[in-house]
């Protein structure tokens with residue numbers, strides 16, 4: 001089919017593989033295909049890769065956004081058969097092997113979905129969720145940073161004590177790694193940084209709340225790490241509410257399932273993610289949490305030339321009845337293997353099924369405090385050693401030497417000075433704008 005507007009990709013005479021999403025999985029498969037006789041077209045709505053595990057540090061003023069993002073054109077420079085287009089994919093048309101983007105159409109021989117996930121607000125109505133902050137992108141992190149700081153500026157100007165407290169309070173919903181890391185960082189800010197910037201405000205009145213619907217924090221980790229994280233985070237002055245559901249959020253007030261209500265102008269929702277599925281695929285591949293069902297070769301159910309990797313892919317197996325966790329190692333391992341399998345497929349060789357290599361899991365709570373579970377839960381670390389391990393792993397996983405260096409120097413500076421320097425309101429944020 002000929003379309004009026006296309007993405008102007010040169011015809012190299014090679015088969016074309018289109019990767020939607022230049023995140024952890026998308027970059028890994030592109031690298032794995034660098035020697036393949038294929039044209040690889042990477043499409044992303046951003047022109048950079050986001051290192052999501054450190055977003056919370058941008059949101060709390062510890063790191064600059066440029067140090068956790070990496071330009072995709074630069075990342076793809078070393079892949080001679082790769083071409084990048086910045087565009088948002090709106091629709092997939094499997095019947096004519098093409099995709100529609102906001103900038104035009106593109107045809108493919110093979111299609112790889114590596115679009116990641118988005119925030120799941122579950123049954124909250126749009127008028128409620130639009131009042132909540134989320135943390136999935138650099139833009140979200142900068143909005144959160146601005147909004148929290150704007151609220152302190154406002155708190156200085158009001159003589160209504162209840163309004164002042166509501167402006168200073170922060171509620172984090174979801175006791176997974178993101179919620180714990182954010183709440184811990186906010187607790188540290190309350191203790192060490194904000195009182196220096198706002199000496200006229202009484203920070204004893206500021207409350208950082210962390211709400212978790214289940215009976216423990218970091219539910220995907222071992223009970224020992226959950227217990228440790230609870231102890232650590234309480235040490236940072238965070239009020240932890242376990243077994244507590246947030247049932248509503250209106251006019252800066254959270255309603256809880258226990259009948260109580262909490263006033264906090266800043267409410268951060270980290271309690272759920274779901275696949276960022278794109279329209280056009282048949283219902284046979286629609287999996288739980290808006291993910292796309294794939295087989296053990298990452299092939300999307302019902303299609304021979306469409307694949308999905310990373311957060312968007314739901315590969316159900318005996319050991320993973322709900323699919324793999326939405327974590328970076330799963331996306332990277334699937335991306336690498338799928339790249340190798342596509343080369344095998346083109347050469348008529350047998351394919352290798354995916355097997356997740358468990359590297360263990362870790363989460364940081366704050367200064368000197370983190371938890372680590374070794375692969376298969378065969379051992380656990382806590383405290384300072386775990387914190388060093390967390391920093392090391394995150395620093396080496398960052399993309400780009402400059403980013404690794406800047407992040408490590410930033411951490412050293414913040415550690416010795418008890419002072420994050422990036423408390424700038426560059427672009428004021430207004431709730432509910434989008």
Ligand SMILES: Cc1cc2nc3c(=O)[nH]c(=O)nc-3n(C[C@H](O)[C@H](O)[C@H](O)COP(=O)(O)OP(=O)(O)OC[C@H]3O[C@@H](n4cnc5c(N)ncnc54)[C@H](O)[C@@H]3O)c2cc1C
Nearest residue numbers: 021023024025045052053089115116310311326327328331
């Ligand atoms: C705050 C936070 C903290 C995290 N911490 C950790 C951690 O500590 N350890 C860990 O292992 N994992 C962590 N994760 C999860 C990890 O980041 C994801 O599992 C990983 O990024 C998934 O990789 P992916 O390639 O599937 O998707 P992503 O890396 O999210 O990449 C998806 C890409 O697709 C693009 N895209 C999406 N839709 C479209 C579209 N329609 N058109 C064009 N482009 C599109 C996006 O712009 C993005 O660049 C965290 C996630 C978050 C949000």
